[in-house]
Amino acid sequence: MIKLYFKQAFHLLGENKLLSSISIIGTALAIAMIMVIVITLRATIAPFAPETHRDRMLIFRFAGLQNKSNVNWQSNGAIGYNTAKACFKAMTIPEAVSITNIGQETMLAAKPAGEMESCSVLQTDDDFWKIFEFKFLSGKPYDNADFDAGADKAVISEDMARRLFGTSEVVGKTFLLNHSAYIVCGVVRPVSKLAKYAYAQVWIPLSSTNAFTATWGDDNIMGMTAVYILAKSKDDFPAIRQEADRLRTIFMAGHPNFDLLYHGQPDTYFVAAQRYSSNNPPAVKEAIRQYILTLLVLLIVPAVNLSGLTLSRMRKRISEIGVRKAFGASRGELMMQVLSENMLYSLFGGILGLVLSYVAAFLLGGMLFSVDFVSNGVEDLRTMCVDLLFDPTVFLLAFLACFLLNLLSAAIPAWRVTCTNIVDAINER
Template sequence: MFTQYFKQALWHLRENPVISWISVLGTALSICMIMVIVITLRVRTADCEPEVNRSRSLYVPNMSYRAKGDTSGSSANSRMSVQTGRECFKALTTAEAVTLVSQPGKVRASLPAGAKMTIDKVETDEAFWHIFRFRFLDGKPFTGADVQSGLPRAVIAASVARRLFGRTDVTGQHLELNHVDFQVCGVVADVSMLATDAYAQVWIPYTAGDAEASTWGYNLMGQMRAVILARSADDFPAIREECERLRQKYNDVQDGVEVFYRGQPDTQFTHLYRSWSQVPDVQRVLLRYLVVILILFIVPAINLSSMTLSRMRRRMAEIGVRKAFGATANELLRQVFVENLMLTCLAGLLGLLLSYAATFVLNGFLFGNSINAYYSGETTLTAGALLSPWIFLVAFAFCLLMNLLSAGIPAWRASRMNIVEAINGKM
């Protein structure tokens, strides 16, 4: 029976190729557009290597300070100093781990009388390797003892290792970063610039770099940002309360100035849309995404329904003849369901492939910005970032529902009509 339905579906596809393929392509493009939007959001917010703990992480990328008691709104905004990070965030007891991380900066990497290249450097601590899970190809990360001692250790990306040494098994080898000697302790797989909080091409202890000494604003401001890993997302309120207590304690010993967080620590989604001192309107951002996705759902669905309905009107005579030869209403509806399911499956598969192709082809357009243009890495996409089965199933189910309604309702009405009227194509 289903084999016969399959043959009939192919026959109708060939009989009305223009309408059929426009319907298939319309469904495919609808799914493609929805998937592209979801993928671009997913790579920024979902748990993906090495940022596998986004869902239970809080972020403090920026700080502000002002004169104590100043109500004019005047303040200075920047990243925090190592001192501020230690007192306000590293001292947290309600968090699983806290790391201080500098913004990536350019550094000249070279070998004595050998290869040279400019790479992106980050200064951090040992907790960084606990919060972010990198795939080590050789060696291991620097330890807390290395950070405490200020030892010149470096973890480098695989592309850097291949460019400088010609291989990735280089643990124990030495390289120079801006003419300062560092020993390689580990090599990791390259990190995409889309992993904005973990990205770099070389990572060193901040005690071996200049981040600790680079401060301003009464030693409150500097180069660092904080990433806080909670044991569970349920701990976020408790962590924020403790951050506020530590801030007040820290301000008590300051002479005439105080730091404040402007609503931070942020969740991953809020962190993504925060712009320096401006607190993002998360509800407005979510509403904007919702409106765009609904438009992408509804507008193609209306067009597809019209084309499917037109195709079913042409089949009224066929349905009438089949009914005259004894076909039941359930058989007619089952045939319509199977035929539309096959066409929607074809459209869904095509839409999924188109979404992946569009994401790769439009990679620079979708993910390029002024910050990424400054860095030396790439906005590569992992399989984990691309695959969003639930969103695909929702989009697919919606398109299937619209197609079934636009085809099923006329078929259901025709199955209950007088045979003569159905054969004459009267609705």
């Protein structure tokens, strides 16, 4: 019997092509928009390789330097390596602390006497490889001895290795980076640009460049570095912040004319994503409200419109339901028919919506993720984990909400018809 209901539903799809198409497309758009928002949010906060431990990471990228004798004077920006080392590296509570330059730099890389290639370079210390989990295809990262020695070693991504050497088997080979020779010590899988703090195509020791010693501002406190802290548990966040404050007090005792302002940092991953400048606090509550409001609007408005279409379609079928009741159809059979028809509409809409969400993420990636996702879209989709792109729980909740609203708008009039006199139902009264 259920098989017959679905056959009838398919037949009705062909008979009412316009209304059926509007219902399916409307459901698809509602689900697609919700999934796009969720994909965007998960790309911001959900763990995926190599940023596998986002849930227990703390991030420090900006500070303020306040002159005690002039409260109207304040300088904001990144801190120097020595400042970061004194204030964070000495911590005992975290599992690991890494210091890198403030962000990726574009450099020219080339095989000796070869053609130049532009690449993204991140300068790190050796603990960087303990916080971020890279998949090494060959070789290994530079270690503490290499970092202390300022060794000219480099880890490069597989795609960069092929661009420079035509193969990924390049450990031990030498290439030029801004005209300085580096030896490849490891090759890793390509990293998605959505891993904003770990992404690069080439990783080199911070100690091998001038970013290691570069400072600015009075007393050489400020500089060009960022700090990433991996806690053993997110429950340790308050203790880590307290320890960071204590170490800052000790360090600043040697600079009595200044205060080093943390501006509420180190931040969790989500909060860091909302921080766009050093001296303006991130609008976390506002961001959460916007996400919730957007999801509700994207879910409720299309669903209400779809329910109106479904209700209109059911009103046209009141006489049909009355005839079926006159020929002995039970309430259960009538409701099952309505259920199967709406399940079919919602199923087609859900599948189409899921496909549209991936198409939108690919085509609108530059706007959604603030990266050049279009030019690197295939690579980014390949390097991101499937769990990040597809959250079955969210998809099922969005699908269920649309289905229930569609079902109620169809089932309520159908149920009312089954409760009315057959003659009135046939005459649509």
